Amino acid sequence: MSSANISPPSEIKHPKSFLEEVIAATPGESHLMNCIQCGTCGGSCPSGQDMDHTPRALFAMIAAGLKEHTLKSNTPWYCVSCYYCTVRCPQSVHITDIMYTLKRMAVKEKIYNDAKAPDFSKTFINWVENYGRAFELGLMSMHMLKHNPFGVFKMAGMGVGMVTKGRMAFTPTRIKGMDGLKAILNKAKELEAVA
Amino acid sequence: MKYNYYPGCSLEKNAASYHISAMAIAKPLGMEFVEVDDWNCCGATEYVSLNLIASYALIARNLALASKNEETKQLVAPCSACYLNLRKCDSYMSESPTLAEKVNTALAAGGLSYKGGTLKVRHLLDVVVNDIGYDAIAAKVTKPLKGLRVAPYYGCMIVRPKLGQNGSFDNVEYPKTLDKLLKVLGAEVIDFPLKSHCCGGHMTQISEGTGYELIRQLVKGATDYKADLMVTLCPMCQLNLDAFQGPMNAYFDTNYNMPVLYFTQMIGLAMGMDPTDLGIGAELVDARPALAKIEIEVPEPKLVIKKPPKEALPMPSLPEEK
Numbered sequence: 456m457s458s459a460n461i462s463p464p465s466e467i468k469h470p471k472s473f474l475e476e477v478i479a480a481t482p483g484e485s486h487l488m489n490c491i492q493c494g495t496c497g498g499s500c501p502s503g504q505d506m507d508h509t510p511r512a513l514f515a516m517i518a519a520g521l522k523e524h525t526l527k528s529n530t531p532w533y534c535v536s537c538y539y540c541t542v543r544c545p546q547s548v549h550i551t552d553i554m555y556t557l558k559r560m561a562v563k564e565k566i567y568n569d570a571k572a573p574d575f576s577k578t579f580i581n582w583v584e585n586y587g588r589a590f591e592l593g594l595m596s597m598h599m600l601k602h603n604p605f606g607v608f609k610m611a612g613m614g615v616g617m618v619t620k621g622r623m624a625f626t627p628t629r630i631k632g633m634d635g636l637k638a639i640l641n642k643a644k645e646l647e648a649v650a
Numbered sequence: 651m652k653y654n655y656y657p658g659c660s661l662e663k664n665a666a667s668y669h670i671s672a673m674a675i676a677k678p679l680g681m682e683f684v685e686v687d688d689w690n691c692c693g694a695t696e697y698v699s700l701n702l703i704a705s706y707a708l709i710a711r712n713l714a715l716a717s718k719n720e721e722t723k724q725l726v727a728p729c730s731a732c733y734l735n736l737r738k739c740d741s742y743m744s745e746s747p748t749l750a751e752k753v754n755t756a757l758a759a760g761g762l763s764y765k766g767g768t769l770k771v772r773h774l775l776d777v778v779v780n781d782i783g784y785d786a787i788a789a790k791v792t793k794p795l796k797g798l799r800v801a802p803y804y805g806c807m808i809v810r811p812k813l814g815q816n817g818s819f820d821n822v823e824y825p826k827t828l829d830k831l832l833k834v835l836g837a838e839v840i841d842f843p844l845k846s847h848c849c850g851g852h853m854t855q856i857s858e859g860t861g862y863e864l865i866r867q868l869v870k871g872a873t874d875y876k877a878d879l880m881v882t883l884c885p886m887c888q889l890n891l892d893a894f895q896g897p898m899n900a901y902f903d904t905n906y907n908m909p910v911l912y913f914t915q916m917i918g919l920a921m922g923m924d925p926t927d928l929g930i931g932a933e934l935v936d937a938r939p940a941l942a943k944i945e946i947e948v949p950e951p952k953l954v955i956k957k958p959p960k961e962a963l964p965m966p967s968l969p970e971e972k
Contacts, residue, residue, distance in 0.1 A: 482702065482742050482749050501848050505860045533860060536695045537848035538810035542822045551811070558699040572856045576696040583697070583708070587690040589659040598855060613896055616934045617664065622893075624663040631688045635760035639711060643704035643756035 473522045481549065481556045489546040490514045496540035496550050506530040510540060510550055513557075523566060531557040532572035571602050584640060587630030592623050651781055654716040654725045654769070655683035658732035658885070659691050664893075665729075665885030667929025671914035672728055672774060674927055678790060679782045679917075683726065686716045692735040695851060706749060707756040709739040714762035717769055728774040728914075730807040730884035731851075737771040741813040773808050775883050775913060776819040779827045784834045792922040794836025798944045800916070801840050801877035802828040803868065805887040806848045822846075828913060832881060835920035844871040849890040854897070862898040865890050869898070869906045878940040879909040881916055888912065893934045909937035919946060 470476040478487050490511075497509030507528045508516065516525045534554040541551050558576075561567040578597050582590040599606050617623040630636065661669040676683055689712050697705035713736060716725045727733040743750040744766030754763050778787070809818050809825050820827045825846055832839045847868060853861030868891060872880050882888050892910040899906055910933065918928040919941075925948045930937060938948045 480702070482706075483746050501864055502850075502853065502860050505857060532856065533853075535806075535848045535851050535853055535864070537806035537851075539806070539823075539848075541811045549811075555698045556702075559702060562700055573699070575852060575855055576699045579694065579696040580700060583691045583693065588662070589691045589694065591659075591664060595855070609900065610897065613893055613934065616896070617893060620932045620934065622664045622666070622932055628662065630690050632690075632760070635762075636690055636708075636711060639707050639756050639760040639762070640704050642759035643707040643752070644701060646752045646755060647701055647703045 473520045473525070474517050476522075477517055477553060477556055477560070480560065481552050483549065483552070485553055485556075486546055486548045487514065487517070487553060490518075490548050491546055493545060495543050495545060496548075499539040499543050500534075501537060501539070502533045502535050506533045510554070514548075514553075526557060526561040526564060526566045527568050529569060530554070531561070532567070532569070574598065574601060582627055584637070585633075586627045587633055587636050588628045590624070590627035592625060593627060651680065651724075651777075652682045652684065652722040653772075653777065654719050654722060655685050656689055656692075656712060656716065656725060656727045656732060656736065657685065658727060658729040660729055660885035660889070664889060665912075667932045668728055668885055668888070668912045668914060670927070670929040671912055671918050674923060675914055675917045675921065678921060679778070679787065681777065681782065684719060684722070686712060686725070689715060692732045694731050694735070703749075703752050703756060706739050706742070706753045709735050710743065710753050710757055710764050711760065711762060712736065713740060713769055714757055714764040717764060723769050724777075725769045725771050726774055726777055727771065728883070729886070730773065730805055731886055733771065733773045734807040737813055740766055740769060740771055742766070744814065773819070773883070775808065775827060775831075778913075778917070779831055780819065784830060787831070787917065788834045791835060791920045793920055793946075795832075795916065795920050795944055796836045797838070798836075798940070799838045799840060799876060799878045800832055801842045801872035801875060801880045802832055802845055803842065803872075803880045803882045803887060803891070803910075804828055804846045805882065805884045806846060808883060809846055828881065828883065831913065832916060835916055837916070840872075840875045840877055842871065842875060842877075844868055849884075849887045851886060851890075854890065854894050858901060861890075862894070862901045865894055865898045866902055866904070866906075869895060869908045872908050873906055877908070878943060879911055879937060881913050882910055883913050895935050907935060909933055909935045909940050911937055 467475050467479040470479050478485055492511055494511045497503050497511050508530050513530050531554040536551055538551050562573050567573055575598050579594050582593055657669055693705050693708045750766055757763050804825050809820050809822050812818050829839050850861040850864035888910050915928045915930055930948055
């Protein structure tokens with residue numbers, strides 16, 4: 456995949472290809488252009504068997520410029536962030552970080568195939584953006600209502616267990632500096648748009 | 651030693667026993683924790699899937715708040731996901747001036763700033779084994795966990811990835827610190843091959859089959875090795891292995907019954923503390939039969955159903971939805 460025509464990430468201002476786009480959107484040195492297609496990543500992946508493409512195949516697709524194909528793949532959404540691939544990659548490719556980049560791109564372009572995982576992230580973050588802390592009961596119930604209403608019955612036993620053991624909060628906690636946090640996140644999102 | 655302490659959202663409620671037990675062992679072991687004032691969620695693995703700069707700014711707010719403490723530049727997180735997020739943000743802000751500049755422009759909107767490298771982000775296990783040390787802990791053991799067979803379970807984010815100059819405080823694939831600690835406490839420690847495999851994180855909510863399979867492998871592994879219980883150091887791992895063990899059994903029609911406790915609870919027990927003072931009894935998979943093996947009696951857990959306050963119902967809604 457390596458090519459002499461690809462600029463180092465810090466110099467990519469106007470990405471000319473999908474590969475450069477991915478590199479530019481990943482923090483630090485992703486080393487993506489160093490991928491030698493060895494497949495150590497897929498072989499190390501605990502959820503690889505449920506992925507549409509192994510990470511190796513996905514990187515070949517990125518290099519080939521198959522943007523829509525890549526962003527529609529369920530692969531990034533099935534990444535469990537365990538970093539096995541990242542520590543084993545002989546070329547030090549920041550594979551897990553690239554999976555996050557692909558998720559962000561798919562969300563931005565709204566071209567994911569299954570909305571379940573992106574919706575989970577959005578619901579989780581909605582609580583954080585408004586209260587400053589995560590809220591498990593709100594997250595679980597809102598997510599289940601949307602994507603798995605009958606799952607509520609299957610999960611009833613566990614839910615009762617969590618409540619009786621005092622492990623489930625009924626109300627979210629709001630941090631004191633919510634105004635400051637909101638200002639920070641709004642500013643960050645403005646900068647995101649520029650990048 | 652004094653440390654800034656970042657509990658993280660899980661330790662407020664679902665993993666309260668981890669927090670309680672960490673606080674209980676802190677004083678006798680000589681650790682002084684100062685909770686980061688008004689800390690916020692680290693965004694887990696969710697925010698960075700949606701927004702890059704906002705997710706790093708969210709984490710950096712905590713780093714900025716903690717760095718105000720002039721007495722210590724150490725920041726301890728008991729949760730592996732929080733630990734990785736805080737560590738990664740600190741490390742990437744040091745390495746990437748572009749990211750650091752954007753994050754600081756965002757932080758400035760809230761009157762804060764952070765310079766990468768100011769704090770030293772540590773996991774609670776790292777602090778316990780490396781700052782306090784095995785010898786000091788051994789000296790405090792009054793009730794060795796002799797006869798208890800335990801599976802040390804690290805999970806993924808405590809040891810991976812390698813970041814910055816320090817890399818990782820333990821081996822990225824075959825860590826040994828928890829094994830050694832549990833041996834010091836007197837337990838019989840199995841050589842658990844799945845010790846740094848992933849518990850699946852949020853996968854139970856995204857794809858049941860994928861999530862439950864990862865939980866099944868871990869619980870089966872510990873059961874096959876005839877462990878009495880699994881010992882963990884991450885609230886997400888504990889939640890998946892303990893609370894989701896029931897739904898996992900239902901999914902695969904299996905009957906596993908593997909209790910999961912925190913390493914801080916094991917330290918407390920070995921120091922002769924009362925199990926209830928360590929939050930033991932909040933597990934969904936009962937740990938009492940396993941602990942009875944070494945003559946630790948845990949009283950029948952009393953029901954702690956608290957009626958939600960009136961103003962809590964109906965479910966609080968998010969502003970956008972009004």
